[in-house]
Every structure is written in structure tokens, then in C-alpha cells.
Amino acid sequence: xxxxxxxxxxxxxxxxxxxxxxxxxxxxxxxxxxxxxxxxxxxxxxxxxxxxxxxxxxxxxxxxxxxxxxxxxxxxxxxxxxxxxxxxxxxxxxxxxxxxxxxxxxxxxxxxxxxxxxxxxxxxxxxxxxxxxxxxxxxxxxxxxxxxxxxxxxxxxxxxxxxxxxxxxxxxxxxxxxxxxxxxxxxxxxxxxxxxxxxxxxxxxxxxxxxxxxxxxxxxxxxxxxxxxxxxxxxxxxxxxxxxxxxxxxxxxxxxxxxxxxxxxxxxxxxxxxxxxxxxxxxxxxxxxxxxxxxxxxxxxxxxxxxxxxxxxxxxxxxxxxxxxxxxxxxxxxxxxxxxxxxxxxxx
Amino acid sequence: xxxxxxxxxxxxxxxxxxxxxxxxxxxxxxxxxxxxxxxxxxxxxxxxxxxxxxxxxxxxxxxxxxxxxxxxxxxxxxxxxxxxxxxxxxxxxxxxxxxxxxxxxxxxxxxxxxxxxxxxxxxxxxxxxxxxxxxxxxxxxxxxxxxxxxxxxxxxxxxxxxxxxxxxxxxxxxxxxxxxxxxxxxxxxxxxxxxxxxxxxxxxxxxxxxxxxxxxxxxxxxxxxxxxxxxxxxxxxxxxxxxxxxxxxxxxxxxxxxxxxxxxxxxxxxxxxxxxxxxxxxxxxxxxxxxxxxxxxxxxxxxxxxxxxxxxxxxxxxxxxxxxxxxx
Ligand SMILES: Cc1ncc(C[n+]2csc(CCOP(=O)(O)OP(=O)(O)O)c2C)c(N)n1
Numbered sequence: 001x002x003x004x005x006x007x008x009x010x011x012x013x014x015x016x017x018x019x020x021x022x023x024x025x026x027x028x029x030x031x032x033x034x035x036x037x038x039x040x041x042x043x044x045x046x047x048x049x050x051x052x053x054x055x056x057x058x059x060x061x062x063x064x065x066x067x068x069x070x071x072x073x074x075x076x077x078x079x080x081x082x083x084x085x086x087x088x089x090x091x092x093x094x095x096x097x098x099x100x101x102x103x104x105x106x107x108x109x110x111x112x113x114x115x116x117x118x119x120x121x122x123x124x125x126x127x128x129x130x131x132x133x134x135x136x137x138x139x140x141x142x143x144x145x146x147x148x149x150x151x152x153x154x155x156x157x158x159x160x161x162x163x164x165x166x167x168x169x170x171x172x173x174x175x176x177x178x179x180x181x182x183x184x185x186x187x188x189x190x191x192x193x194x195x196x197x198x199x200x201x202x203x204x205x206x207x208x209x210x211x212x213x214x215x216x217x218x219x220x221x222x223x224x225x226x227x228x229x230x231x232x233x234x235x236x237x238x239x240x241x242x243x244x245x246x247x248x249x250x251x252x253x254x255x256x257x258x259x260x261x262x263x264x265x266x267x268x269x270x271x272x273x274x275x276x277x278x279x280x281x282x283x284x285x286x287x288x289x290x291x292x293x294x295x296x297x298x299x300x301x302x303x304x305x306x307x308x309x310x311x312x313x314x315x316x317x318x319x320x321x322x323x324x325x326x327x328x329x330x331x332x333x334x335x336x337x338x339x340x341x342x343x344x345x346x347x348x
Numbered sequence: 349x350x351x352x353x354x355x356x357x358x359x360x361x362x363x364x365x366x367x368x369x370x371x372x373x374x375x376x377x378x379x380x381x382x383x384x385x386x387x388x389x390x391x392x393x394x395x396x397x398x399x400x401x402x403x404x405x406x407x408x409x410x411x412x413x414x415x416x417x418x419x420x421x422x423x424x425x426x427x428x429x430x431x432x433x434x435x436x437x438x439x440x441x442x443x444x445x446x447x448x449x450x451x452x453x454x455x456x457x458x459x460x461x462x463x464x465x466x467x468x469x470x471x472x473x474x475x476x477x478x479x480x481x482x483x484x485x486x487x488x489x490x491x492x493x494x495x496x497x498x499x500x501x502x503x504x505x506x507x508x509x510x511x512x513x514x515x516x517x518x519x520x521x522x523x524x525x526x527x528x529x530x531x532x533x534x535x536x537x538x539x540x541x542x543x544x545x546x547x548x549x550x551x552x553x554x555x556x557x558x559x560x561x562x563x564x565x566x567x568x569x570x571x572x573x574x575x576x577x578x579x580x581x582x583x584x585x586x587x588x589x590x591x592x593x594x595x596x597x598x599x600x601x602x603x604x605x606x607x608x609x610x611x612x613x614x615x616x617x618x619x620x621x622x623x624x625x626x627x628x629x630x631x632x633x634x635x636x637x638x639x640x641x642x643x644x645x646x647x648x649x650x651x652x653x654x655x656x657x658x659x660x661x662x663x664x665x666x667x668x669x670x671x672x673x674x675x676x
Binding site: 047073074079081083084085086087088089090091092093094095096097114115118119123124125126127128129130131132163164166187188262 | 413415444445446447448449450454456458463464466468471473474475476477478479480481482483485486492504505508509511512515671672673674675676
């Protein structure tokens with residue numbers, strides 16, 4: 001097993017290393033590309049497929065020129081046939097390969113729901129452990145710039161509902177690489193939902209391959225007064241809000257969940273037991289979404305810790321509008337987190 | 349049927365008959381006990397379609413793949429799937445092929461290349477295509493056979509998969525088991541004429557339609573397709589024309605539903621592929637009555653044993669309900 005040689009369960013040493021000049025920095029897309037490059041190098045079973053993975057855009061740069069290095073058998077463009085190609089990836093995984101199937105947008109996964117949900121996510125359980133499906137699906141939320149209702153959906157709530165499917169949403173360059181390597185090494189179907197705004201980041205990324213644990217959240221900022229639970233791009237927003245509160249002498253603890261399924265319940269409950277206050281921030285819809293799930297978790301298992309009602313910061317329950325004035329009203333960010341936090345803390 | 353069987357090895361002919369008879373008898377036995385409600389799983393019998401599973405699988409090696417559907421008992425057995433574990437699965441036992449987690453529609457036996465069947469109509473088609481892709485990428489000597497029926501042929505997944513199989517020249521064989529019905533809906537109510545893949549350019553994907561009730565016709569058509577796949581020349585398409593003589597699900601005939609006539613069912617029952625083949629074998633002196641009698645008894649014994657095994661096997665424990673969610 002080539003993957004056993006890679007250091008596993010490695011966590012980012014420090015969230016904001018802005019001041020340190022000497023660390024190795026990569027852009028978000030370079031970090032993912034490096035993971036892909038190293039996985040292809042390491043394991044002959046790994047291959048990359050997706051619409052445009054070998055074109056100049058190269059899936060936001062994450063697969064740039066890998067077809068030149070590894071050949072078009074291992075890095076290939078696909079027909080626009082998301083459902084069958086997901087099934088084909090599933091079949092290839094059952095046949096002993098490790099496919100990574102890239103999509104520009106989660107919206108397109110709706111065409112692949114049958115194979116992803118009915119098949120890949122069920123196979124291991126349905127056959128009593130006889131066959132497992134090591135595939136990775138990757139898709140990037142396309143917020144902003146008028147992307148509108150069919151090119152911007154944040155569908156983590158929907159996918160978190162599915163037993164048998166692991167769901168990852170990284171927020172840092174370090175995790176984008178380390179979680180991708182973990183996803184490829186994992187023996188189960190893993191969906192990675194990325195966020196377009198994360199691609200603005202540049203951050204610390206060690207060159208040697210490493211794996212960030214799946215199913216483990218991380219505390220990005222310690223605090224004692226209130227817990228912010230966030231994912232993906234909302235971690236950045238929550239962190240900003242926490243820094244703002246810091247100036248007022250209020251210490252928010254910021255948890256980056258990184259994985260939604262399996263969910264790190266412990267990190268949430270432990271933090272809430274300390275702070276007694278919880279705010280959950282998601283870049284998807286509110287109803288039936290991940291903020292609802294985490295609220296229910298804390299209501300069931302941590303009610304006695306709560307000193308104030310839970311608040312949720314999530315997108316409004318409408319399709320994403322295109323025009324920027326409406327987009328502005330639709331999306332949530334650090335200000336919304338700040339306002340909600342002040343309400344919880346009863347300060348203004 | 350006027351067919352010259354002389355060119356075939358005796359052993360092959362006997363095997364074809366034995367396998368068909370066995371599949372037929374296993375299903376008749378399941379059917380006869382189904383009313384007891386001890387097999388708490390929806391069964392879809394392939395009585396009358398035995399020739400397709402057997403004629404195809406007789407061309408395959410143990411490590412070749414098959415992909416199957418909700419109506420998959422025949423495929424499973426023809427490929428060499430373990431009978432005891434099949435019956436135990438119907439009885440929802442821990443010793444079942446899917447450990448009581450799958451049921452009749454979700455059979456698996458990886459030791460013979462059966463990697464799991466789907467009950468989503470058409471769902472197994474992309475997966476079988478993907479098994480072909482894995483085979484090609486790993487430069488293995490295998491073929492991947494996909495069994496699907498006319499309902500599945502309505503699905504877009506078939507078009508998407510065939511396009512990809514042709515594009516990549518995958519060692520895949522699409523076996524279109526046209527039994528004419530999807531539940532109560534006749535294929536003519538759903539498809540505008542002959543399936544379009546018969547029009548595919550020959551060098552891209554040869555296709556042919558054969559009598560699905562003739563095991564030798566199915567065998568011959570598959571032989572060519574397997575050869576093509578092993579030579580890495582790409583996929584093939586075989587339509588096997590047949591008929592679902594039993595009701596869609598459960599035991600017995602459904603003629604009282606009135607969506608087809610009793611005469612039509614009788615007509616097709618008269619074309620039973622197992623009986624038809626036995627007549628030829630007897631006529632040509634390949635087998636005699638005594639030999640067939642011995643086969644019947646051998647199979648009956650095996651079936652009894654399999655049912656006893658299933659009925660005596662332990663049930664899955666409630667505390668194991670979360671087992672097998674994820675693979676370590
Ligand atoms: C995608 C999907 N749609 C509908 C069903 C319900 N259903 C189960 S079997 C069946 C008929 C399938 O017909 P066909 O593919 O011809 O197979 P057959 O039952 O005749 O062997 C239907 C509609 C299903 N299981 N999956």
C-alpha cells in the first residue's frame with residue numbers, strides 16, 4: 001500500500017502564519033494540483049477524469065498539465081454524461097482503480113445523483129462489505145459574479161444526508177491538499193465540495209505528501225465566550241468576525257469542521273460546554289441544511305451547556321439570484337455573523 | 349430448431365443444459381415456497397429467460413465480470429455464484445451472499461466476478477462499463493458483460509455508457525435481454541420501434557438480435573462478442589428477444605391483471621428454452637432420458653441442501669445494523 005508511507009493525521013500547525021516570511025506558500029489551486037500530482041505519482045490506480053481537466057483552464061488550475069505528465073489515459077476529459085460517468089467511475093473503483101472525478105459545479109451533481117447516491121454510497125453496505133468503492137468526487141461552489149440559480153448552489157446539506165458518503169469541505173490551502181490526499185487514500189466514496197472564494201487564498205503547504213484526518217474538525221481560534229462553527233469559505237468569515245469581537249474583549253472560538261460526514265461531534269460539544277453559546281455559519285441554505293443538523297445535535301446532546309439560544313447564519317431559502325444587489329442580500333458573511341453573535345451575547 | 353450440435357463438445361452441451369435446468373428448478377422451488385413468507389424479499393423470477401444467462405456466461409471465465417439487475421438470480425447462478433449463499437440471502441441470513449443486507453435484488457459473489465447487482469433500473473449499466481474501464485486501464489485480460497432489460501433500455505444511462513464504451517473501446521458486452529415488459533408496460537408503449545443501437549456502425553459496435561430462447565443462438569452471438577472484447581477491439585451489443593412469462597414480481601402468473609392475454613403467455617411458455625433444448629439434445633442423442641433424470645435428482649438434492657442451509661443459518665444481529673457503513 002503506497003499510502004501507508006504518507007504521514008497521516010497531520011494538522012495545520014497554525015492558521016494564520018501571515019507574518020512568517022520563510023514558510024512555503026502555495027495558492028489554493030496549486031495546493032490541490034500538488035495533491036493530484038503526488039497521488040498520480042504515488043499510486044498507479046489513481047486517475048483523474050472530468051470535463052476540461054486537460055484544457056487550459058484545468059479545473060481552476062487544479063489539474064493543470066497533469067495529462068502531459070501522466071498521459072491521457074490517466075488524466076482525461078469526459079463526455080457531458082455526469083450520471084453514467086459517475087457510475088463508470090464507481091465501476092472502475094470496484095474494479096480496483098482510484099478515480100477522482102472533477103466537476104466545475106455541485107449543480108451538475110444533480111445529474112449524477114442516481115449513481116452517486118443509489119449506487120456508490122450504497123455498495124459497501126448493501127453487499128455486506130463484499131465490495132467497496134474508493135472514488136473521490138470534487139465540485140466547486142460558484143458563488144458570485146452573477147452565477148445565478150444553477151451555477152452557485154451549495155449542496156452540502158443535501159449530501160450530508162446520505163449514509164455511506166463521506167463529505168469534506170476544506171477551507172485552507174493546507175487542508176485542501178491534505179484532505180484531498182486523505183480522500184484518495186480512503187476506501188469509500190468521498191465528495192469534496194470546494195468554494196470558489198477559497199481560491200483567493202495563498203497559504204502554508206508543505207511539499208512532502210501528508211494526510212489531514214477525515215472526520216476531524218479543528219479549532220482555528222481559541223475562545224471562551226461563544227463558539228462559531230463554520231465550514232469552507234465561512235471559516236474565513238467567522239474568523240474575521242471573531243477578530244472583530246476580540247477588539248471588544250470578547251473571545252469567540254472558531255471551529256472549522258472540515259468534514260461534515262462523518263461529523264466531529266466531539267469538537268462541537270466540547271467547545272459549547274466551555275462557551276455555552278453557539279453560532280453556526282454555512283454558505284448553503286438554512287432549511288434542512290447543516291446548520292439545522294448541528295443545532296439539533298447540540299439540542300440533543302449539549303442542551304445543558306447552553307446559556308442562550310443557538311443562532312444560525314445561512315443563506316436565505318430562495319434560489320440564488322443573479323443581479324449583484326440581490327446577491328448581496330442573499331449571501332451571508334462576517335457582518336451577519338457579527339450581528340448574530342452580538343444578539344446571542346446581548347451586546348450591541 | 350434445426351441446429352447442428354455436432355461441432356460442439358459434448359461437455360459444453362451438457363453444461364448448458366444442466367445450468368439452465370438448475371436455474372429453472374431453483375426458481376420454481378423459490379416460487380413454490382414464497383407464499384410461506386419466510387423469504388421476506390421481493391423476488392423477480394427469470395423463468396423462461398434461462399437461455400440468456402447461461403448462453404452468455406458459458407463464454408466467460410471465472411474472472412470476467414458481469415453486471416446484473418433486480419431480475420438477477422439466473423445471472424448470478426450462471427456465472428457460478430454460490431447457491432447456498434443465494435438462498436440464504438433470500439432468507440435474510442447472515443450467511444447470505446450480501447449478509448442479509450441486500451436481499452433478492454442485490455446479489456454478489458466477487459469470487460466469480462459478480463460485483464453486485466442494482467435494483468435501480470439501468471443502474472448496473474454504467475458500473476459494468478466502469479468495470480470494463482478498470483480492466484482496460486490495468487491491462488487485464490477480462491471482459492465485462494452487462495445484462496439489462498427493455499425498461500433499462502429506456503434510460504439515458506444506456507446511451508451515455510455505450511457512447512463511452514465505444515469512445516474508449518472498452519471490453520464490454522451489452523446484453524439486452526428484451527423480455528418485452530417493464531412491470532405491465534409493453535416495450536412498444538415506451539420505445540419507438542427497434543432499439544437504436546442496431547444502427548450503430550459495425551466497426552464501432554457490432555450489434556445483433558437473436559432468439560433469446562435458444563441457448564445456442566445466445567451462445568454463438570456472445571462468443572463473437574467475447575472474442576472481440578478479448579482482442580481489445582471494443583464493445584458489442586446483443587439483443588436477446590424473449591418474454592417474461594411470470595408476473596413482474598413475486599410468485600406465479602399475473603394473467604388476471606389483464607394487460608396481456610393468457611394465450612400470449614401460454615404461447616411463450618410453450619417456447620420454454622429449457623424444454624426446447626432438452627428436446628434437441630434427446631433427438632440428437634446428446635443426452636438420454638435417464639441422464640436427464642439423474643441431473644434432475646442431483647439438482648433437487650442440491651436445492652434441498654441449500655434451503656436447509658439457509659433456514660438453519662443465523663439472522664443478522666440487530667446490534668450490527670450500523671456495520672458495513674464504511675470500509676476501513
Ligand atoms: C429507475 C427505476 N425506475 C423504476 C423502477 C421500478 N421498477 C422496478 S423493475 C421495473 C421494470 C423494469 O423493466 P425491465 O428493465 O424491462 O426489466 P424486467 O423487470 O422486465 O426484467 C420498474 C419500472 C426502478 N426500480 N428503477
